[in-house]
Amino acid sequence: MPTNVSPEYKKAEEAYRQAREPKDRLDCLKQMLSTIPKHKGTEHLQADIKSRIKDLTEELAGPKKGGKRSGPALAIRPEGAAQLALLGPPNSGKSALHLRLTGSRAQSGPGPFITQFPEPGMLPFEDVAFQLLDLPSMSPEHSPPWIASSLQSCDAALLVVDLADPACVENVQFILDTLEGKKVSLVADWPALESGADEGPGESDTLDDPFRIELPTLLVANKSDLLPDPEEVAVLEELLDVHYPTLRVSAETGQGLGELAPWLFKALGVVRVYTKAPGKDVERDRPFTVRQGDTVLDVARLVHKDIAEGFRFARMWGAAVFDGQQVGAEQPVSDGDVVELHSR
Template sequence: MPTNLPPEALKKWEEYSEAQSPEEKLRKLQEFYSLMPKHKGTEKLEKFVKRRMSELRDEIERQKAAKSKRGGFAVEKRGAAQMVLIGFTNSGRSTVLSKLTNANPLISPYPFTTVEKPEEGMMEFKGAQIQVVEAPPIVPDGGKLTNLAISLSYNSDILGIVLDGRINPVDQFNEIASILEKYNISLKKPRGVVRVIRSKAAPGIIVKNKGRILDGSEYDVRKILENYGVRQAWVEIEGEVSLSDVEESVLSEKKYKPFILFVTHADDELAKKNVEALRKLGVLVIPVDLSSEVDREFLGEYILKELNLIRVYTKSKAEKGFSERALVVRRGTTAREVARIIHKDLYENFRYAKVWSKRLPYSPMRVGPDFELEDGDAIEIIG
């Protein structure tokens, strides 16, 4: 563990953490590698460094290739969260995208229509927006398209897995899950989760412990992250986790992704049976057919909940009503943190806040800086 690293190695690690381009990151990491002691206690770190170096090399290569071709495939995130639609060709990804958003993707019976550039759109629902991106199709044998779909998936917040209801979708689902697993994307929710959300908006390393740390304290968690060069982040702990899980969350490339299943051709008789079979897996299944609508409100709320996000409506003294657009923040965000997001002055001069909410005995209720907000709360900050 980097705790016992010599100071010059630690310094290099910091430089690596702060480096912006993959080229610079690779250079710093190579220097770090030559400075770090190599023994039993640093095995995990050594393995990580090697893997990371090879990933960075790949990334540099990919960037070069993309530049020479034009464009590239990263889709910049917008809205409260990004859902990437993946599935085999012709499964109905474009159809789902057009049901959820205002996007007008090319829908065609010919395989491999969506290849050039990912189509995207915004799904609007009460107060918030979720970005929906259609990935290129997954091809069972792998290859360029699959790699693009995987890298989009890896960077997404949640996956929408699109299955053709007529062709045994349980098999399709298992096949997709095992392909994802090969690329370090796991669909299985672990018993405990440590989520490190790095953000310049975090005033330091803020630990939100909703679970239990089995072999240490929140202080230990902060120390470990500091040692890995994390300075500003929200750290969410759910379920039972150990300090080694905390370390893993920074070192490991494996990522858990929540997902939703969209089953197309749902008005087909066979598909109806298949939808029931998928529901038995205990996951959210949204049936889709050409003639009915998808309930965006329900879907949007489900996604926010899955991602631990809440909508908060704000109001300033000058305004009569609350904002139509919600501020989407992490669950457990406090009144004072909301003030910080709105304006530095509000944060510094925070006196108290008024909160309107159905869950309170009366509204508005006067609350202090540490009051934790819930989905749908409305708040006015008094400075």
């Protein structure tokens, strides 16, 4: 049911979509609940917000005193330039791929359902890294009910498949349908790649579902050394009516693995910005990462909240400015820029 919403609610909803930390998401949910229009048309969403507030409050409080020890974390704090979820059917080689790419301790083996909880690992690329999150396999025989919670903070997904598996189509369709039922859509469009769709976000006073997640998805055809026919990918997409970008790889031989990190860097529109303190050298060892179209103020927020709130101006070195040019908060940044922040 469409309903007019206040600017305060829209601001809180947008902040929720951007929040990466549980505490920040909780604060946004409380603000959403306090500003949402209170009438019959929003009752379902109000209940959803209250339920999420309860869950996040319990998560942040930790295990109750004297209670049982909590199990492994189901939501992993994002690190690196982006957090990407590895999804796939059983025996697709997902965990073996994760191990090969990140050197993680993820268990892999010939049997199904080896991975039981989220397993993070870092995939390096030049002077940044991507966090790859190995998640449990999904099939009609087994699907973790909490999977959507682990995807909340992810920037994108890698859908790992074994095209030689006779049940591949059935299992992938199950994954897509199950995630849709949990308000998670695996989409083909990536932020920095050209899309055939000509759709902008637009301005609307209607109440959208703030809890729907759309994850840009790369179809990773694993075990490609055992299935040399590249047309198998097209057949899978035709049967499922999906058209994701595709990468053919082999966790066993290493085929195609070197292409993944550069592709992610480009498709996500990652922008590295280096900072320096006045009178000091540039800090080249650990750049801050934002996205194409982000600004100096977005970088300031990553450096420190107080610097962003007290921002006065910045000096900048890069291809779009002359060395040391003074710029304002809304100055766009490009990959390789150097920024010197000045605040009150």
